[in-house]
Amino acid sequence: MADTLNVFFTLYVQAHGYTAFEAGQLWALGVFAEVVLFFVLPQFIRSMDLRVLLTVSLVLGSLRWILIGAYPDLPWLVIGLQLLHAFTFGAIHSVSIEFIRRWSADSLGHDRIANAVGAYNTFPNKNNLVIDVGTCITYDFINKSNEYLGGSFSPGFNLRMKALSSFTENLPRLNFKIKSTPLIGTNTEESLESGVINGTINEIIQNISEYEQLHPEINVILTGGDTTFIKSIVSTKKNSIFADENLTLKGLNTVLIYNA
Numbered sequence: 001m002a003d004t005l006n007v008f009f010t011l012y013v014q015a016h017g018y019t020a021f022e023a024g025q026l027w028a029l030g031v032f033a034e035v036v037l038f039f040v041l042p043q044f045i046r047s048m049d050l051r052v053l054l055t056v057s058l059v060l061g062s063l064r065w066i067l068i069g070a071y072p073d074l075p076w077l078v079i080g081l082q083l084l085h086a087f088t089f090g091a092i093h094s095v096s097i098e099f100i101r102r103w104s105a106d107s108l109g110h111d112r113i114a115n116a117v118g119a120y121n122t123f124p125n126k127n128n129l130v131i132d133v134g135t136c137i138t139y140d141f142i143n144k145s146n147e148y149l150g151g152s153f154s155p156g157f158n159l160r161m162k163a164l165s166s167f168t169e170n171l172p173r174l175n176f177k178i179k180s181t182p183l184i185g186t187n188t189e190e191s192l193e194s195g196v197i198n199g200t201i202n203e204i205i206q207n208i209s210e211y212e213q214l215h216p217e218i219n220v221i222l223t224g225g226d227t228t229f230i231k232s233i234v235s236t237k238k239n240s241i242f243a244d245e246n247l248t249l250k251g252l253n254t255v256l257i258y259n260a
Contacts, residue, residue: 061088111248112140116148118251119221122244127215130247131204133224135159139207143215154203157226160196178229197229204233208241223247 018026064084111132119128119142130140133156140151155163157178165173176193183198185191208220220241222230230243244250 057088060084064088109138112138112151114248114251114255115221115223116140116142116251117254118223118244118247118249119219120146121250121254122221122247123219127218129208129211129218129220131208131220131222131224132248133157133204133222133226133229137200137204137224141211144217152207154200157196157200157229160200161192164192164196178226180232201229201233221247 115130115132115138119130119140122128124146125144127144128142130138130142130151132138132140135156135158137154137156138151139154141149143149161174161176165171171192172189174189174192176196178197181193181197182190183194185194211220212218218240222233222241222243223245224230230245233241233243
């Protein structure tokens with residue numbers, strides 16, 4: 001296909017007075033623009049609606065051939081059309097790669113998929129942030145169009161404590177309960193608990209705040225094994241924040257019913 005387009009392009013520009021060398025230069029210019037767009041576009045499309053960008057790319061691609069047919073006697077137009085082709089070709093490829101990266105279920109854990117489904121089933125057509133507090137703390141965002149947009153990972157309470165005791169000399173490994181802890185620890189054990197518990201709590205509260213800045217109307221659903229902690233957070237921030245210890249199970253049940 002690429003060879004056919006190359007031949008067509010060369011014949012087209014030669015028919016309008018360009019030499020084969022000049023045709024090659026124009027073709028190389030278009031290829032160079034495509035390579036540049038491959039590297040540049042992904043930085044911009046992560047926050048864009050992929051369907052809109054794909055639609056624009058397809059329209060511009062069609063426009064290129066319409067202009068070639070409508071204005072065959074304007075050789076200078078070839079340069080602009082080749083750059084237009086570079087944009088549409090690069091955009092379509094970038095959108096395809098981003099679509100696969102963003103929506104590939106294979107890259108998601110089953111628990112995160114279940115949480116997203118559970119959030120959708122509980123609050124459809126709403127912006128939902130699911131925070132699952134366990135070995136890892138996962139953040140998953142579903143927008144009001146019911147699209148899963150991704151999230152992030154962070155170490156859980158016990159994982160942080162184990163990391164401190166494993167990778168730092170002279171720090172003990174504590175078997176601790178997740179509870180309200182004074183900010184200032186008076187000994188090593190209390191200081192460890194304060195840093196792990198208060199640090200994690202403040203991280204979650206800060207993440208919630210940043211999501212609320214991006215999406216003022218948002219539900220926050222806390223779930224996971226650390227139920228005492230979840231309830232303490234809910235009592236700390238009550239604005240559209242919910243605790244549902246069984247969200248993952250509800251999501252799995254919804255999936256089973258859907259596939260029954």
